[in-house]
Amino acid sequence: MGAIAARRRTLPGFGLTMGLTLTWLSVIILIPLAGLLLKSTELSLDQFWAIVSSRRTLNALRVSFGLAFAAACVNLVMGSIVVWALVRYRFPGRRIFDAIVDVPFALPTAVAGVALTSLFAEKGWLGAPLAALGIKVAFTPVGIFVAMIFIGIPFVVRTVQPVLQDIDAEIEEAAGSLGASRWQTIIRVILPSLAPALLTGLALAFARAVGEYGSVIFIAGNLPNVSEIAPLLIVIRLSEFRYADATAIAVVMLVVSFVIIFAVNRLQRWAQDRVPVR
Amino acid sequence: MTIEVKNLVKKFGSFAALDGVDLKVNDGELLALLGPSGSGKTTLLRIIAGLDWPDSGEVAFNGEDALAQGARERHVGFVFQHYALFRHMSVFENVAFGLRVQPRAIRKDEATIRRRVKELLDLVQLDWLADRYPSQLSGGQRQRIALARALAIEPRILLLDEPFGALDAKVRKELRKWLRSLHHEIHVTSIFVTHDQEEALEVANRVVVMDKGRIEQIGSPDDVYETPATAFVHGFIGESIELPVHVVDGAVRFGERALNLAADGLAPGASKLFVRRHDMLVGPPGSGAFEGAVQHVRNFGPVQRAEVALSGGETIEIDAPRDRELRAGDTIGLRPRRYRIFAG
Numbered sequence: 208m209g210a211i212a213a214r215r216r217t218l219p220g221f222g223l224t225m226g227l228t229l230t231w232l233s234v235i236i237l238i239p240l241a242g243l244l245l246k247s248t249e250l251s252l253d254q255f256w257a258i259v260s261s262r263r264t265l266n267a268l269r270v271s272f273g274l275a276f277a278a279a280c281v282n283l284v285m286g287s288i289v290v291w292a293l294v295r296y297r298f299p300g301r302r303i304f305d306a307i308v309d310v311p312f313a314l315p316t317a318v319a320g321v322a323l324t325s326l327f328a329e330k331g332w333l334g335a336p337l338a339a340l341g342i343k344v345a346f347t348p349v350g351i352f353v354a355m356i357f358i359g360i361p362f363v364v365r366t367v368q369p370v371l372q373d374i375d376a377e378i379e380e381a382a383g384s385l386g387a388s389r390w391q392t393i394i395r396v397i398l399p400s401l402a403p404a405l406l407t408g409l410a411l412a413f414a415r416a417v418g419e420y421g422s423v424i425f426i427a428g429n430l431p432n433v434s435e436i437a438p439l440l441i442v443i444r445l446s447e448f449r450y451a452d453a454t455a456i457a458v459v460m461l462v463v464s465f466v467i468i469f470a471v472n473r474l475q476r477w478a479q480d481r482v483p484v485r
Numbered sequence: 486m487t488i489e490v491k492n493l494v495k496k497f498g499s500f501a502a503l504d505g506v507d508l509k510v511n512d513g514e515l516l517a518l519l520g521p522s523g524s525g526k527t528t529l530l531r532i533i534a535g536l537d538w539p540d541s542g543e544v545a546f547n548g549e550d551a552l553a554q555g556a557r558e559r560h561v562g563f564v565f566q567h568y569a570l571f572r573h574m575s576v577f578e579n580v581a582f583g584l585r586v587q588p589r590a591i592r593k594d595e596a597t598i599r600r601r602v603k604e605l606l607d608l609v610q611l612d613w614l615a616d617r618y619p620s621q622l623s624g625g626q627r628q629r630i631a632l633a634r635a636l637a638i639e640p641r642i643l644l645l646d647e648p649f650g651a652l653d654a655k656v657r658k659e660l661r662k663w664l665r666s667l668h669h670e671i672h673v674t675s676i677f678v679t680h681d682q683e684e685a686l687e688v689a690n691r692v693v694v695m696d697k698g699r700i701e702q703i704g705s706p707d708d709v710y711e712t713p714a715t716a717f718v719h720g721f722i723g724e725s726i727e728l729p730v731h732v733v734d735g736a737v738r739f740g741e742r743a744l745n746l747a748a749d750g751l752a753p754g755a756s757k758l759f760v761r762r763h764d765m766l767v768g769p770p771g772s773g774a775f776e777g778a779v780q781h782v783r784n785f786g787p788v789q790r791a792e793v794a795l796s797g798g799e800t801i802e803i804d805a806p807r808d809r810e811l812r813a814g815d816t817i818g819l820r821p822r823r824y825r826i827f828a829g
Contacts, residue, residue: 375567377567377569378569380536380556380565381563381569381571381634382571382582383536384556384557384559384563385582385635385638386557386583386586387583388557388586391586395582395586396571399573399574400571400572400573402573
């Protein structure tokens with residue numbers, strides 16, 4: 208309390224900015240979410256439980272969260288490699304590759320979905336050779352996975368990039384002159400310094416993939432219990448005018464997302480404490 | 486460990502950072518590389534450490550080719566100007582790093598590592614900071630930890646790149662003394678880079694003065710101060726008065742005026758006369774080599790610093806003892822007690 212009071216005195220504008228912040232966050236985020244929760248109270252606990260624990264809902268949630276997490280993990284690994292190449296090496300076309308990373312940010316997700324679907328369809332450029340190997344991507348859960356990787360990668364790259372750029376070459380030189388191999392330098396010095404940014408990137412890519420709708424529904428096949436994502440199930444319920452059902456599923460997604468993001472945040476805080484700001 | 490550097494050349498584009506450098510460092514000595522920025526001193530240090538590679542030339546440790554080895558194999562302790570501590574590791578882990586990354590075959594057990602780190606932290610007198618993180622330390626403390634970390638691998642050579650450059654004046658002075666006594670204690674062959682002449686003269690056994698990628702002079706601190714080998718060294722070390730003179734027929738002329746200074750062994754032509762500020766003695770007008778009018782006087786403890794406009798055009802600053810007070814407007818004679826004349 209004392210600290211807050213002291214800050215208030217030394218830095219003016221606390222009341223105004225705090226007021227605006229709370230109002231804005233309420234209008235944009237809290238009130239819609241509260242409305243969602245309120246709507247779900249129209250259901251009795253038994254009804255709620257019946258909807259949420261139905262086989263179709265559970266499968267949709269499993270597909271959404273499971274694949275989103277898997278995609279985020281792939282993005283973490285591949286995104287880190289992309290960042291490393293973009294930051295550490297100078298090669299022709301580097302700026303173009305750097306710009307390409309942002310494409311999934313800007314491209315309408317429906318366009319991405321259509322493009323990925325035609326690419327991975329059984330007769331598509333990538334779909335045909337994969338089909339020859341017996342791998343079906345389009346209209347299967349693998350397709351969802353691919354779409355989620357596509358839309359998630361810029362989150363990892365753009366969070367980690369500035370942090371890696373900030374790591375002084377001297378740090379690596381110091382590790383080298385102390386006898387560390389290249390590998391030891393990466394594992395013991397560079398990765399721990401990147402850990403908070405990596406976790407943030409993972410969380411963002413995951414959150415984006417969980418909420419993704421547009422690109423996924425084109426490539427997914429949308430077979431209930433197999434390749435149906437939770438957001439799609441919500442839309443289906445809405446189109447059937449089963450608003451309460453839709454709300455119940457939404458609430459579960461909200462709670463699970465919140466718990467996961469909160470956990471990652473804690474983890475990130477913990478990692479950050481170990482890498483204090485200079 | 487001796488270090489021998491032969492005809493080292495390193496270019497960055499068209500800029501020659503090192504332009505044919507030869508240097509021998511004796512076992513156990515504490516050598517300073519002194520020069521202005523861009524003189525190539527840091528490049529030389531980094532090449533010795535294996536952090537940079539020369540375009541041509543040789544580097545040998547105890548007669549053995551060092552350029553065949555990378556930084557990792559050279560077993561050289563390097564201390565960076567900005568410390569380069571590992572931010573995510575405690576002080577203890579920073580110092581232990583070099584021991585922990587050793588190949589498994591020679592890696593010490595945990596108890597030995599702990600004991601060794603403790604010894605090193607004692608050596609730099611910071612054992613009470615073992616559990617802190619680098620961001621929680623002051624600049625001087627960080628640099629001592631960086632030094633302890635470099636010493637952990639029992640380096641054959643210790644290299645320090647502007648080790649005190651980022652510190653404030655008071656801490657700097659303390660650390661200088663401390664570095665000298667530390668070197669006395671551990672006696673590892675050490676080279677440190679500095680642009681601060683006072684630091685070089687105070688700490689080092691020998692000083693290497695560099696300019697524009699070349700070595701201008703190598704000598705003891707007394708040598709480089711008392712008998713500078715080149716005009717650059719005279720101008721760079723200590724406060725010097727620099728005057729353009731002409732050597733004609735065995736006489737030294739300043740403008741129209743013939744100075745009664747010995748010109749033995751000097752090539753005729755345009756030259757530069759160097760005199761230390763305190764070596765310019767004040768006398769009555771007509772008594773010395775120069776005449777001048779006092780413009781300003783300011784007192785600095787035991788000396789008075791006077792700005793004197795010489796008849797001949799130049800204005801110089803001299804440091805005179807306070808036994809005879811100078812006043813603005815006085816006309817005085819000046820006689821250089823000791824001086825050097827360099828061609829060019």
